[in-house]
Amino acid sequence: MIKAKNLVKKFGDFIAVDNVNLNIKSGEIYGFLGPNGAGKTTTIRMLTGTLKPTSGEIEILGMDMKKNEIKIKANIGVVPDEPKMYENLKGSEFIEFIMNIYEVDKDESKKRLDEICEAFEIDYLDSFIGDYSHGMKQKLMVASVLMRKPKVIFLDEPTVGLDAKSAKILKMLLEKYSKEGATIFLTTHILEIAEKMCDRIGIISSGKLIAEGTLEELKALSKTSEKQSLEDLFLELTGAGELDDIIKEL
Amino acid sequence: MKNKIWLILKYSYQNKIRPKKKKDGTYKKSSPLNALIAYLVPAVIFGASLSPILYMMFKDLNIPFSQFGIDLPWSMLDVVFSMWFLLMGFMFFINYSPAIVANLYESDMTQILLSMPLKRSDIYISSAIDSLVMAGLPLGMMIPVFVIYAIIAKTNIFFSILAGLGYILILLLISNLGGVLFSKFLTKTSAKRMTMIMYFISIFLYVGITNIIPRIMENASPAQVAESLKKLSSLLLNYAWPHTWVILTMKGNFLALTMLLSVIIILGYIVFTISNSLELTVSRKKGKKKNYEIKFKTSRFPAIKKDFKLLFRDSQTFFLILYPVFLPLIFVFTSSGSDVMSFVFIMIASIYAAMLSIFSISYEGKIWPMPKLFPISMGNMIFSKIMLPILIFSIEYIAIALLSFIFGKATWVIFVMIIPVITLIVYSSVLGVSMYLKNPKRDLSQKNIIKGKEVMYLEGVIMGFSFGIFIPGNLYILSFENPQLKSKFIDFLFDSKLLYHLVGGFLPIFLLILIIYLTGKEINKVKERMLKWE
Ligand SMILES: Nc1ncnc2c1ncn2[C@@H]1O[C@H](COP(=O)(O)OP(=O)(O)O)[C@@H](O)[C@H]1O
Numbered sequence: 001m002i003k004a005k006n007l008v009k010k011f012g013d014f015i016a017v018d019n020v021n022l023n024i025k026s027g028e029i030y031g032f033l034g035p036n037g038a039g040k041t042t043t044i045r046m047l048t049g050t051l052k053p054t055s056g057e058i059e060i061l062g063m064d065m066k067k068n069e070i071k072i073k074a075n076i077g078v079v080p081d082e083p084k085m086y087e088n089l090k091g092s093e094f095i096e097f098i099m100n101i102y103e104v105d106k107d108e109s110k111k112r113l114d115e116i117c118e119a120f121e122i123d124y125l126d127s128f129i130g131d132y133s134h135g136m137k138q139k140l141m142v143a144s145v146l147m148r149k150p151k152v153i154f155l156d157e158p159t160v161g162l163d164a165k166s167a168k169i170l171k172m173l174l175e176k177y178s179k180e181g182a183t184i185f186l187t188t189h190i191l192e193i194a195e196k197m198c199d200r201i202g203i204i205s206s207g208k209l210i211a212e213g214t215l216e217e218l219k220a221l222s223k224t225s226e227k228q229s230l231e232d233l234f235l236e237l238t239g240a241g242e243l244d245d246i247i248k249e250l
Numbered sequence: 251m252k253n254k255i256w257l258i259l260k261y262s263y264q265n266k267i268r269p270k271k272k273k274d275g276t277y278k279k280s281s282p283l284n285a286l287i288a289y290l291v292p293a294v295i296f297g298a299s300l301s302p303i304l305y306m307m308f309k310d311l312n313i314p315f316s317q318f319g320i321d322l323p324w325s326m327l328d329v330v331f332s333m334w335f336l337l338m339g340f341m342f343f344i345n346y347s348p349a350i351v352a353n354l355y356e357s358d359m360t361q362i363l364l365s366m367p368l369k370r371s372d373i374y375i376s377s378a379i380d381s382l383v384m385a386g387l388p389l390g391m392m393i394p395v396f397v398i399y400a401i402i403a404k405t406n407i408f409f410s411i412l413a414g415l416g417y418i419l420i421l422l423l424i425s426n427l428g429g430v431l432f433s434k435f436l437t438k439t440s441a442k443r444m445t446m447i448m449y450f451i452s453i454f455l456y457v458g459i460t461n462i463i464p465r466i467m468e469n470a471s472p473a474q475v476a477e478s479l480k481k482l483s484s485l486l487l488n489y490a491w492p493h494t495w496v497i498l499t500m501k502g503n504f505l506a507l508t509m510l511l512s513v514i515i516i517l518g519y520i521v522f523t524i525s526n527s528l529e530l531t532v533s534r535k536k537g538k539k540k541n542y543e544i545k546f547k548t549s550r551f552p553a554i555k556k557d558f559k560l561l562f563r564d565s566q567t568f569f570l571i572l573y574p575v576f577l578p579l580i581f582v583f584t585s586s587g588s589d590v591m592s593f594v595f596i597m598i599a600s601i602y603a604a605m606l607s608i609f610s611i612s613y614e615g616k617i618w619p620m621p622k623l624f625p626i627s628m629g630n631m632i633f634s635k636i637m638l639p640i641l642i643f644s645i646e647y648i649a650i651a652l653l654s655f656i657f658g659k660a661t662w663v664i665f666v667m668i669i670p671v672i673t674l675i676v677y678s679s680v681l682g683v684s685m686y687l688k689n690p691k692r693d694l695s696q697k698n699i700i701k702g703k704e705v706m707y708l709e710g711v712i713m714g715f716s717f718g719i720f721i722p723g724n725l726y727i728l729s730f731e732n733p734q735l736k737s738k739f740i741d742f743l744f745d746s747k748l749l750y751h752l753v754g755g756f757l758p759i760f761l762l763i764l765i766i767y768l769t770g771k772e773i774n775k776v777k778e779r780m781l782k783w784e
């Protein structure tokens with residue numbers, strides 16, 4: 001469903017994403033885990049066609065990103081890291097815009113929208129987006145994506161800005177959609193979220209994909225490297241050596 | 251206290267102007283003055299071009315009421331200018347007052363500043379000063395009106411300056427009183443909306459009021475005129491109006507001066523006290539409709555529909571859309587020179603077309619990279635940005651042309667001008683988008699999206715074309731039916747018939763073809779640049 005081959009992104013001399021390979025199967029929830037600045041957002045932006053890779057290939061739903069960009073975009077759903085929407089539209093007008101621009105079936109997506117709004121307690125569609133708080137925008141963004149029932153869903157740090165209850169509901173919704181066949185790719189810098197939500201986890205650090213596998217596989221890996229827990233592994237892989245020094249300093 | 255306000259303002263301005271990095275890696279210093287000047291220049295130009303017109307119109311009006319047999323201390327001039335003062339004051343208020351509220355809530359800084367050990371009144375006052383640029387236009391208009399009044403009425407310079415400063419101060423304070431009151435119950439969006447409605451009202455008032463006096467003077471007997479003047483002055487020069495005190499102060503009335511000063515002090519005290527108890531957090535109003543009541547409509551052009559909504563809802567762009575209609579309309583209804591209308595219109599609209607396309611595309615910039623996720627091509631997205639200003643201004647021109655043909659004294663020439671008008675608007679709109687895309691990563695948190703240099707370039711190029719096409723073109727066409735004009739025109743061109751045809755006929759057509767060629771080139775640049783925006 002989501003494939004990336006030798007994906008590289010350079011900003012000038014700086015390599016933000018370094019030769020990343022991904023192969024995510026249908027119905028999988030894949031967690032892209034890494035510390036701040038690791039290259040998660042850059043990767044997700046390339047996978048969703050908002051940033052051109054310096055080199056490498058991307059294939060979504062069996063289609064090549066270079067040839068079928070618009071068709072891919074019509075079939076995926078993306079929740080970006082920041083919920084940015086036109087401030088001078090009402091929530092409902094934004095939803096209407098999304099429905100029309102993606103040419104989705106109105107009745108069906110309206111039904112799903114009502115469900116999602118119910119779950120997330122979105123009762124503010126009739127006011128202007130400019131008056132929303134960060135969390136309110138985030139929830140609207142999630143709703144506008146999920147109501148379309150895309151086959152592949154990308155979420156960039158989706159739980160940031162959500163309260164605990166909304167985060168929990170999001171988790172449940174994603175599990176439900178993945179059971180119905182949707183492929184989900186989410187990024188996070190919090191190990192716990194990856195552990196709880198994902199079938200498979202990729203760990204990225206300084207632009208490189210340094211470990212990948214199911215929770216069990218990763219745990220096994222952490223045993224062999226003589227570390228007790230996955231957390232230690234995560235910290236070690238992502239440069240915890242420095243962390244030890246810092247802690248000592250303290 | 252003063253120091254803190256100054257500090258807030260200083261950083262607010264520094265934040266507005268992101269210093270440019272030079273090639274050697276150091277930062278180029280640019281002063282907040284540049285931003286201020288960029289705001290004030292149009293106002294000053296507008297005011298400067300207004301002054302001679304005002305002077306010519308009213309220079310003979312310094313006729314005391316006693317000549318009409320009315321026992322009041324006013325003159326005709328006072329009536330006319332009281333109307334202007336009132337109008338300017340009102341426009342100042344409605345531009346400035348909601349701007350304070352919008353600025354206070356729009357800026358992310360407010361919340362940060364609130365967490366710092368600052369007095370609320372300091373935060374409020376710095377925001378109020380910051381918003382003053384929004385009231386630049388009415389202020390720029392007010393100053394020449396004031397000066398012209400003083401010149402015609404031959405008032406004392408010292409008292410005039412005192413009265414002028416007093417009037418500005420009192421308007422500032424009234425607007426701020428409005429601001430603190432509005433900020434108690436308006437939401438951010440409704441403050442913006444309010445600005446928009448206010449523009450509307452001010453335009454109607456403007457057109458309405460500027461027509462009252464000529465009507466009264468036109469067809470009436472002296473007795474009727476006297477009666478109307480009495481009524482009018484009891485309304486416009488009522489002692490309750492601050493501008494009445496201003497006019498009296500200018501005439502050297504100490505009582506009026508005392509009144510002015512004491513009201514300033516009282517208002518200042520009230521504003522300061524209220525501003526210290528402000529909440530300064532955004533109140534959120536719930537929508538009226540429940541979710542399940544909302545109906546979603548199908549539209550074939552969702553991108554254009556959305557762009558349209560956004561343009562009409564942003565008070566700034568709404569103003570850009572209305573302004574080109576409003577000046578020509580005044581020409582149509584008040585003056586004889588209806589044929590000048592197309593020139594007045596294009597001078598304003600051609601520049602605003604570029605501004606409008608820039609604002610329109612900046613809405614996408616604000617939510618970037620969201621728009622790139624939508625399943626439409628960049629080309630389609632940008633097409634809508636270019637088309638909307640063209641559609642809006644073309645329709646406006648055609649509407650005004652029809653109006654001035656039917657109700658004014660315009661000739662068929664105004665319809666011939668449709669071709670160059672639309673050509674220029676197309677070019678301007680494309681040029682705006684191309685300019686934006688040249689450097690799509692802009693600081694969009696501020697009102698001035700395009701830099702001073704870019705504005706100058708735009709204005710230079712587009713005004714140059716407008717002048718080159720419309721002045722000779724209009725004269726040339728009009729001279730066909732007007733031999734007197736023709737001989738004058740030829741005279742002006744060193745008595746050369748060849749030059750007459752070259753400048754009047756050939757030059758505009760040549761410029762038109764040049765514009766079409768340049769438009770094509772700019773479109774290619776847009777196509778190239780839009781792919782690099784990511
Ligand atoms: N447009 C850009 N220009 C230059 N550097 C960038 C750009 N976008 C991201 N980077 C850099 O690439 C690195 C990865 O960023 P990002 O993908 O946003 O990380 P994260 O994993 O936190 O989402 C960071 O060091 C960031 O500074």
Ligand SMILES: [Mg+2]
Pocket residue numbers: 040041042081156157
């Ligand atoms: Mg990120």
